[in-house]
Amino acid sequence: MQISRPRGTSDILPEEARRWRKLENVIHELCRLYGYGEIRTPIFETTDLFLRGVGEATDIVEKEMYTFKSKGKRANSLTLRPEGTAPVARAYLENGLYALPQPVKLYYIGPMFRYDRPQAGRYRQFHQFGAEIFGADDPAADAEVIALAMTFFKKLGLKGLELHLNSVGCPECRPVMREKLVEYFNLRIQECCQDCRNRLVKNPLRILDCKEDSCREIRRGAPSPVDCLCTECGAHFEHLRRYLDLLNIPYHLNPRLVRGLDYYTKTAFEIIIPGAGAQDAVGGGGRYDGLVQEIGGRSVPGVGFALGLERTLLLMLDGAGEVATAPGPEVFVVTAGETRDTATRLVADLRAAGLVADRDYTGRSLKAQMKYAGKLGARYVVIVGEDELRGGRVALKDMEAGRQTEVYLEEMVDFLRRAVGK
């Protein structure tokens, strides 16, 4: 039986990897511009981090985590990270980054893992680009993080993305929100779906984004979270909106936007591809002023986002941003007769001189070697033949023009370097 890759994972082959590389380059460059430092945290963490950070009542924790027992006598429970914010918050705490000048701005790119049924744009191992700001409670920080995300898509030439915005309040006003919602839904809970009946107890806010038709209908007259915000949260939200206006970032107010993770406070946003069907969210984020404290630190405000790279790549397929096919070697060295020793040395010389050089490794005929060089898209072919070698020369063929000349061995590298413009 042949072994195949685990469900929901993928092999990124060279051609595809070039698209990833391009995407990652944009990310690194953009983050440098915005003053974010890269952070790389472990692929797995202590399970507790997510239980406490993400929240026990979330879908992620309830059914999507890859959790396993470590080895050893006092083995603890580990989990393949399902998201990036909690780990980064943990690292911020653990490494004492709160002692750095605040705020601290960090970004990451890497794989995340969630056990779920795969389908278009959804995988068990997927990749996110995320950015976080710790130690800034100013709504301008929220705005910057949103601007960074939106600029990223703009740089990629992706159009038509929508920013959806909401505020989910803080420990101050959240209870009020809860109470009003519970009060409202309690009257008609019998008409709601089973999930929402559970939500009413565990997390009433989430009833607001239930996709069931019946629930949609019922919540029509439901109180809106934004109307329940305390003065501080209300002001924060107002200021954020003003900053977004200043930055010319359009947004849709979406009172039903409630993110799936428990740690969010105040700002919550999502970036949507209109009409993309079920997987229409390319990214999302918000403020999480309680997170650092929740995982055992002092109270540090935070705000950030995460974007799905697979979904971004999917968008880039039908639209701008296609990458050219991989260029072939600048020089391909071919042998005619017993000249392999010389050829071996020449390839090394060419590479040492910074030329993209390759050769044949199968011992095939000259004709076959030429054919191979042609398929690779080699710009020049150096033919190391016994006859030429006797005169201290090699033949040099321009594969585009189809012309061929001879050069002395000593001059070959310089000649080719000039030819390819290096």
Add this chain to the structure above:
RNA sequence: GUGGGCGUAGCUCAGCCGGUCAGAGCGCCAGACUGUGGAUCUGGAGGUCGUGGGUUCGAAGCCCAUCGCCCACCCCA
């Protein structure tokens, strides 16, 4: 967890109601007067027809099971 579709060479697929049905194109390898590419021609390698049962004189095509992939639901990235 639920529902639907599909599984024939590396890839894209033919193969009608069971009886030259194990094929084509592309790709790969090689050859076409002996040391030269991309065009053309010729040849070659490569398949337990996802797997296991069953029906039948006979199954890639029918039945059952199983696995895998894809799509959709829930939820998210």
